[in-house]
Amino acid sequence: MSRRNRRVEWFTLAAVCLAVALVPLFYGFRGQVPSTVLKICIYAVMALGLHVVVGLTGLLDLGYVTFMATGAVLTVVSMVAVADPETGTLIIPVGGRSLRGAEHLFHFPGSYLLVLALAGLVCSALGVLRGLPTLHLTGDYYAIVTLGMAEIMYIWYRTAEWTGGPQSLWLNPPDVPTLFGYKLYYDSAIYYFLVLMVFTATIIGSIHLRDSRVGRALSAIRLDPTAAMACGVPVSRYKLTAFAVSGFIGGIGGSLFALWSNGFSAIGMEVWESILLVCCLVLGGIGSVRGALLGSVVLVALGEILRQKVPHYSSGVGLVWKAWPPEARFLFYGLILVALMRFRPAGVLPDRVAGDPFPPELARAWSERATSLFRLGPSRKEASR
Amino acid sequence: MTDVLRLENVVAGYGRMRILKGVSLQVSQGELVAIIGANGAGKTTTLMAICGMVPVMSGRILFHGEDITNLPTVDIVRRGLTQVPEGRRLFSDLTVLENLEMGAFQRRDRSAVEKDLEACFQLFPVLGERKKQLAGSLSGGEQQMCAMARALVARPSVLLLDEPSLGLSPILVRQIFDVIEELNREGTTILLVEQNALKALQCANRGYVMETGQVALAGPGRDLLEDEKVKKAYLGYS
Numbered sequence: 001m002s003r004r005n006r007r008v009e010w011f012t013l014a015a016v017c018l019a020v021a022l023v024p025l026f027y028g029f030r031g032q033v034p035s036t037v038l039k040i041c042i043y044a045v046m047a048l049g050l051h052v053v054v055g056l057t058g059l060l061d062l063g064y065v066t067f068m069a070t071g072a073v074l075t076v077v078s079m080v081a082v083a084d085p086e087t088g089t090l091i092i093p094v095g096g097r098s099l100r101g102a103e104h105l106f107h108f109p110g111s112y113l114l115v116l117a118l119a120g121l122v123c124s125a126l127g128v129l130r131g132l133p134t135l136h137l138t139g140d141y142y143a144i145v146t147l148g149m150a151e152i153m154y155i156w157y158r159t160a161e162w163t164g165g166p167q168s169l170w171l172n173p174p175d176v177p178t179l180f181g182y183k184l185y186y187d188s189a190i191y192y193f194l195v196l197m198v199f200t201a202t203i204i205g206s207i208h209l210r211d212s213r214v215g216r217a218l219s220a221i222r223l224d225p226t227a228a229m230a231c232g233v234p235v236s237r238y239k240l241t242a243f244a245v246s247g248f249i250g251g252i253g254g255s256l257f258a259l260w261s262n263g264f265s266a267i268g269m270e271v272w273e274s275i276l277l278v279c280c281l282v283l284g285g286i287g288s289v290r291g292a293l294l295g296s297v298v299l300v301a302l303g304e305i306l307r308q309k310v311p312h313y314s315s316g317v318g319l320v321w322k323a324w325p326p327e328a329r330f331l332f333y334g335l336i337l338v339a340l341m342r343f344r345p346a347g348v349l350p351d352r353v354a355g356d357p358f359p360p361e362l363a364r365a366w367s368e369r370a371t372s373l374f375r376l377g378p379s380r381k382e383a384s385r
Numbered sequence: 386m387t388d389v390l391r392l393e394n395v396v397a398g399y400g401r402m403r404i405l406k407g408v409s410l411q412v413s414q415g416e417l418v419a420i421i422g423a424n425g426a427g428k429t430t431t432l433m434a435i436c437g438m439v440p441v442m443s444g445r446i447l448f449h450g451e452d453i454t455n456l457p458t459v460d461i462v463r464r465g466l467t468q469v470p471e472g473r474r475l476f477s478d479l480t481v482l483e484n485l486e487m488g489a490f491q492r493r494d495r496s497a498v499e500k501d502l503e504a505c506f507q508l509f510p511v512l513g514e515r516k517k518q519l520a521g522s523l524s525g526g527e528q529q530m531c532a533m534a535r536a537l538v539a540r541p542s543v544l545l546l547d548e549p550s551l552g553l554s555p556i557l558v559r560q561i562f563d564v565i566e567e568l569n570r571e572g573t574t575i576l577l578v579e580q581n582a583l584k585a586l587q588c589a590n591r592g593y594v595m596e597t598g599q600v601a602l603a604g605p606g607r608d609l610l611e612d613e614k615v616k617k618a619y620l621g622y623s
Contacts, residue, residue, distance in 0.1 A: 213490075220476050220487050227474035230436065232462035232491040232539065352478055352519065 009207070009290065016293060017200045021193075030187040035260075036304045038192065041199040042256045044296035047280040048206045048289065049249025054278065055287035056215055057242045058222025060143040062274050063130075063150025067247050069269035070126060070153070071119035071254025073163050076264035078106045078115050080175045092162055092169070104175070112177035112184060119255040120248040127247025128240050135236050138225075150274060157266040168265035177259070186262050195256055202249060206289045209245070218242055272330070276303075279333055283340060285347025294349055298336075303329045388447070389414050389574050390435070390466070390543055395444035395454075397434040404430040406598040407444065412543065412576050417569040419577045419585040419606065421619055422595035428578040429471055431595070432545050435576075436468050437461045448543070463491055467541035471548045471578075473532040477521030481512055481531055484520045488535035498538065505534040508564065526557035533564065543574045550581045562588055582619035586610045594619070 020037060027033040046068060053061045077092055083103050084091050090105065106115065134145050157163045176183050182190040209215045217238050220228040229235050258264050280299050284291025306329045309321040340347070390412040398404040404427045412418045420428050433439040435446055437458045446454045453461055467488075476484050485505060489498045506513030509530040515523065520531055529549055536544055546565065550558040558581065566588050569575050579585035586592050586606040594602040594615060602609065609615050616622040 216479070216483065216487060217490065219479060220490075223476040223478055224474050226438070227470060227476065228487070229438070229458045230462065230468050230470055230474075231487045231535070232459050233487075234457075234459045 040300045045202045046253035047292040052246040056218040063146035065273040066150045066153045067123040067250025068254035071251035072258035074119045075255040075258040119251040123251025124244045124248040127243035131243035170263040285350035288351035291349040391447040393445045396442045417575045419589035419592045421582040426595040427598040465542035467536040467539045468545040469536045473528045475520040482516040488538040546577045
């Protein structure tokens with residue numbers, strides 16, 4: 001990328017972060033808008049984590065939800081865990097019941113930062129562990145194995161006792177972690193700015209990683225592993241590094257997500273979340289940081305908008321206000337992806353097009369093609385022949 | 386003259402299949418050595434075995450007297466053996482400059498790398514003009530030059546070239562061979578694998594003819610060109 005484009009990129013991303021910071025000025029910290037903005041930021045963080053493996057290293061990871069779930073469950077479990085007042089053993093109160101007089105084990109000043117780091121590190125280790133047996137897999141095979149591993153983890157979390165199993169683990173007010181003396185409620189200012197900080201840090205980190213020696217080496221592995229090896233890139237080591245970084249970011253995103261959803265429910269950690277994150281990357285353009293952001297904004301916001309009640313026509317009653325079923329959003333995701341493949345197969349904001357990042361002649365060709373789709377009769381090009 | 390690279394009875398292959406059935410050859414300092422032979426004779430496998438990309442089952446490979454048999458490719462590259470793989474294998478989505486920087490991946494001396502990049506652009510002016518262009522958008526000849534430049538910025542003491550003339554027009558083949566000879570004159574030791582036997586033997590100091598995984602014939606390039614068997618089998622005389 002040329003120096004000018006890089007400056008444009010930094011400017012755009014700074015504007016995005018600033019916009020997120022300014023939202024509370026208009027909407028406060030409570031309510032639909034800030035909550036959606038937070039969800040977008042958390043999903044963007046996770047999408048950028050996935051981007052390290054999918055976008056840079058070029059391996060399709062369909063099991064990223066594992067990191068999200070692990071980060072979330074570690075956070076919630078450590079926050080709700082109490083010591084039994086009589087026996088002193090560790091208890092995880094499942095199903096929202098609380099024990100009177102029990103003491104929280106992991107509540108001490110700054111403990112949330114520790115939990116956040118722990119979630120990241122555990123997921124990082126998980127990423128390496130998952131990567132070791134799959135080091136020599138590429139393409140569909142890697143995708144299938146990650147999908148299968150995520151399903152195993154999902155079933156474990158859904159049936160294990162310590163995660164609450166099929167029930168939800170709620171963060172009751174006494175369980176909510178504290179940071180600098182403030183409770184990190186999902187609608188608190190401190191939580192909002194914590195997410196904003198992680199979001200900003202992830203963006204900066206992603207750009208630096210892409211432009212670094214390591215990022216270049218990962219790109220080389222994506223484009224041609226054999227040639228990368230011939231250039232002296234230790235391919236296995238760099239792949240494991242990518243898995244570790246990706247897992248770390250996923251764990252942090254999962255931890256923040258647990259606070260956002262005020263608890264953990266294994267049922268919500270199905271394979272769809274992985275697919276949604278992959279879709280975020282595909283929509284924006286695989287390999288592009290701006291693209292990952294755009295994808296999360298569009299898809300997460302769309303999911304939230306579809307939760308709103310819309311007028312339905314019901315026979316005999318007339319118009320009633322009803323929400324779409326939650327699965328309806330996948331219908332729209334599907335439509336968006338089909339349209340994307342038809343009109344912009346490289347994504348909306350791809351990182352690299354041959355030559356200029358967005359050449360004017362390409363833009364002209366696109367608009368020409370788009371208008372010709374809706375025109376009846378021969379296109380201008382065909383007519384002139 | 387001292388041997389820089391020496392293969393002693395190397396047997397290598399994929400899985401249980403043996404491709405090389407005891408190959409011995411040596412390359413001395415400053416030499417340009419060519420390996421010619423028919424398809425499937427084991428020329429490329431020889432280079433892959435040297436680079437540690439194909440497992441060696443028996444025999445030894447010595448580089449500057451040190452045994453490098455079956456070392457990881459990364460360590461072999463670090464010792465100064467660089468391969469220009471068959472079919473260029475550029476990083477198509479990286480720019481020309483980024484491709485060359487990947488070639489210098491193991492080097493930490495930034496300022497010297499800058500100087501070597503400049504030297505590469507002197508040697509291949511067309512790459513200098515297109516350094517911001519994506520490597521995948523170069524023509525075949527330019528891609529070959531880019532692949533050679535990428536190997537050169539690693540500052541190899543021995544350069545392994547696999548089929549540099551593959552798929553190039555006669556004019557470009559001549560250009561590429563001019564560059565190879567120039568590099569060799571400047572002191573780079575080169576081991577060249579070629580289908581274009583005439584071109585390869587004309588510029589090589591010495592040549593090896595491979596047949597079904599073994600060295601069938603060896604000798605100075607000019608002598609091989611005169612050899613009746615070589616003439617008949619590889620140069621198209623009847």
